[in-house]
Amino acid sequence: MGNMASEHLSKAFDKELEKLKQHIYRMGGAAEAQFEAAIHCVGKRDSDRAPEVIVGDRQIDDFEATINAEAVRVLALRQPMANDLREVLAALKIASDLERIGDYAANIAKRSMALAQVPAVEPVRAVPRMGKLARGIIKDVLDAYIDQDVERALDAWRRDEELDDLYTALFRETLTYMMEDPRTITPCTHLLFIAKNIERIGDHATNIAETVHFQITGLAVGDDRPKGDTTSYEVVKPADKT
Amino acid sequence: MGNMASEHLSKAFDKELEKLKQHIYRMGGAAEAQFEAAIHCVGKRDSDRAPEVIVGDRQIDDFEATINAEAVRVLALRQPMANDLREVLAALKIASDLERIGDYAANIAKRSMALAQVPAVEPVRAVPRMGKLARGIIKDVLDAYIDQDVERALDAWRRDEELDDLYTALFRETLTYMMEDPRTITPCTHLLFIAKNIERIGDHATNIAETVHFQITGLAVGDDRPKGDTTSYEVVKPADKT
Numbered sequence: 001m002g003n004m005a006s007e008h009l010s011k012a013f014d015k016e017l018e019k020l021k022q023h024i025y026r027m028g029g030a031a032e033a034q035f036e037a038a039i040h041c042v043g044k045r046d047s048d049r050a051p052e053v054i055v056g057d058r059q060i061d062d063f064e065a066t067i068n069a070e071a072v073r074v075l076a077l078r079q080p081m082a083n084d085l086r087e088v089l090a091a092l093k094i095a096s097d098l099e100r101i102g103d104y105a106a107n108i109a110k111r112s113m114a115l116a117q118v119p120a121v122e123p124v125r126a127v128p129r130m131g132k133l134a135r136g137i138i139k140d141v142l143d144a145y146i147d148q149d150v151e152r153a154l155d156a157w158r159r160d161e162e163l164d165d166l167y168t169a170l171f172r173e174t175l176t177y178m179m180e181d182p183r184t185i186t187p188c189t190h191l192l193f194i195a196k197n198i199e200r201i202g203d204h205a206t207n208i209a210e211t212v213h214f215q216i217t218g219l220a221v222g223d224d225r226p227k228g229d230t231t232s233y234e235v236v237k238p239a240d241k242t
Numbered sequence: 243m244g245n246m247a248s249e250h251l252s253k254a255f256d257k258e259l260e261k262l263k264q265h266i267y268r269m270g271g272a273a274e275a276q277f278e279a280a281i282h283c284v285g286k287r288d289s290d291r292a293p294e295v296i297v298g299d300r301q302i303d304d305f306e307a308t309i310n311a312e313a314v315r316v317l318a319l320r321q322p323m324a325n326d327l328r329e330v331l332a333a334l335k336i337a338s339d340l341e342r343i344g345d346y347a348a349n350i351a352k353r354s355m356a357l358a359q360v361p362a363v364e365p366v367r368a369v370p371r372m373g374k375l376a377r378g379i380i381k382d383v384l385d386a387y388i389d390q391d392v393e394r395a396l397d398a399w400r401r402d403e404e405l406d407d408l409y410t411a412l413f414r415e416t417l418t419y420m421m422e423d424p425r426t427i428t429p430c431t432h433l434l435f436i437a438k439n440i441e442r443i444g445d446h447a448t449n450i451a452e453t454v455h456f457q458i459t460g461l462a463v464g465d466d467r468p469k470g471d472t473t474s475y476e477v478v479k480p481a482d483k484t
Contacts, residue, residue: 072331079321089314096338110474117477175427182424185417186478189434193474196435232352232435235359236428 013078020070020091021146024098027063028142031098032135034060034105035201039131041112042194045120053109060102067095090215094145097204097211101138104197104204111190121187123174130166130198133159134205141208150216157209157221163202164229170195171229175236199229255320262312262333263388266340269305270384273340274377276302276347277443281373283354284436287362295351302344309337332457336387339446339453343380346439346446353432363429365416372408372440375401376447383450392458399451399463405444406471412437413471417478441471 034056041050071092074080080088115124137156144153171192178188210221276298283292313334316322322330357366379398386395413434420430452463 072327075317075331076323076327081318085314085318089317092334107474114475114477175431178420178427179424182421182427183480185420185424185427186476189417189431190474192431192434193438232349232432233356234428235356238425 009078013074013080013084016070016074016078017084017087020067020074020088023063023067023070024091024094025142025146027060027067027095027098028138028145030056030063031060031101031105032138032142034102035108035131035138036135038105038108038112039128039135041109042115042124043128043131045112045116047113047116050109050113054106057102057106060099064095064099067091071095086215086218090145090211093211094208097207100204101201104201108194108197111194114190115187118187119184121174121177121184121191123170123177123188124191126166126170126173127191127194127198130163130170130195133163133166134198134202137163137202137205138208141205141212144209145212148212148216150213153209153212153216154221157206157213160202160206163199167195167199167229168231168234171231171234172236175234179236179238196229255316255322255326258312258316258320259326259329262309262316262330265305265309265312266333266336267384267388269302269309269337269340270380270387272298272305273302273343273347274380274384276344277350277373277380278377280347280350280354281370281377283351284357284366285370285373287354287358289355289358292351292355296348299344299348302341306337306341309333313337328457328460332387332453335453336450339449342446343443346443350436350439353436356432357429360429361426363416363419363426363433365412365419365430366433368408368412368415369433369436369440372405372412372437375405375408376440376444379405379444379447380450383447383454386451387454390454390458392455395451395454396463399448399455402444402448405441409437409441409471410473410476413473413476414478417476421478421480438471 034053037049037053037056041047041053071088074088075085078084137159140152140156140159143149144156174188174192174195178185213219213221276295279291279295279298283289283295313330316330317327320326379401382394382398382401385391386398416430416434416437420427455461455463
């Protein structure tokens with residue numbers, strides 16, 4: 001480590017890593033809050049709060065920029081190795097996933113404004129349930145990150161499959177619903193994209209779980225769980241209604 | 243730079259950076275080819291080739307894993323600074339965007355299989371046009387990366403707006419089409435997601451343009467172009483048809 005070995009520098013470095021971790025945790029809290037507010041806008045048909053969520057996404061973007069700048073500074077100044085290097089790279093990766101979660105939350109808020117302009121559609125009631133599950137996963141991967149808890153990360157990672165199942169059910173139900181009443185096509189289309197956004201938020205949360213796993217163990221999570229939704233292959237025919 | 247200053251090590255380092263660049267370029271070529279094949283599957287209703295695209299996504303993932311491992315190794319061993327550090331971080335970021343482009347291409351191929359099971363719908367003819375535009379953007383950002391050409395990167399970045407416009411037009415047309423004939427709801431839903439995937443591929447290509455810009459200039463691209471699609475706010479009413 002050359003001149004890095006002095007205790008003074010090492011302590012300063014520990015502080016920087018700790019600061020990076022705190023930034024991630026705060027960014028995660030902000031992304032979670034944005035997502036919760038977006039789900040509220042959809043579930044309660046309360047699009048008044050939507051503009052706040054849409055504008056609030058800028059704050060998440062700022063968090064990412066700060067974390068990126070800080071991580072690059074630490075890489076350049078401290079030239080960390082092994083565990084320390086993994087810690088800095090994990091922060092970069094997690095910040096990128098949280099930024100995407102923020103984007104999807106803002107998009108859900110935008111679509112709540114379109115939904116509020118037309119009569120409510122029945123399948124929308126599945127959104128709060130999907131939202132609750134996804135939020136639980138986000139919360140757990142963030143806690144796993146802070147506590148460096150591999151088991152918790154893996155447990156959250158596994159629950160994403162449940163979210164995929166909810167999405168598939170909603171996808172089918174919504175297509176059938178549209179076929180029965182084509183006047184619902186606009187709200188149902190937004191609903192499909194909202195559900196897809198939540199499914200993607202779940203994927204980004206599982207990415208974070210994988211990053212935490214890698215950071216702690218140095219190993220990738222095994223490929224034993226098929227990821228993503230299966231609705232891409234789905235054909236729902238009007239006859240399916242009966 | 244301490245012991246790094248020796249010419250021997252510096253040459254080895256240059257070779258490593260060059261290798262990283264070549265990996266990115268090959269990965270980009272693979273992602274572009276996957277995307278082209280996926281668009282072919284949709285445009286020509288030739289879902290025979292779809293499984294090949296879906297399986298081929300594994301290769302793109304492997305590229306990303308290789309680039310990540312290589313970049314982390316370079317960071318740890320060479321502890322690069324300033325321009326060199328930016329170059330390694332750019333490779334990491336671009337690999338992540340290309341991986342997402344591969345994912346979207348695979349998803350388009352999956353949906354082409356659902357589309358092939360049902361009669362063709364009219365708005366699908368816009369897909370090859372969107373695909374061609376998006377491919378041009380991907381090709382240009384990759385060339386801009388290899389040639390370190392800021393102007394070319396910015397030019398490609400600007401063309402994403404055109405892609406957003408095509409997406410908005412297709413979104414409206416498809417909703418109207420579904421309303422006129424609810425039997426087309428399943429294919430039209432897949433078509434909407436395919437178009438959204440292409441729009442997202444464009445966003446990832448512009449991310450790459452921004453990374454190239456940052457790598458060369460050290461500055462972020464100005465925020466003067468609104469990004470993303472506006473269809474999230476869209477309400478298409480059956481009355482709009484007339």
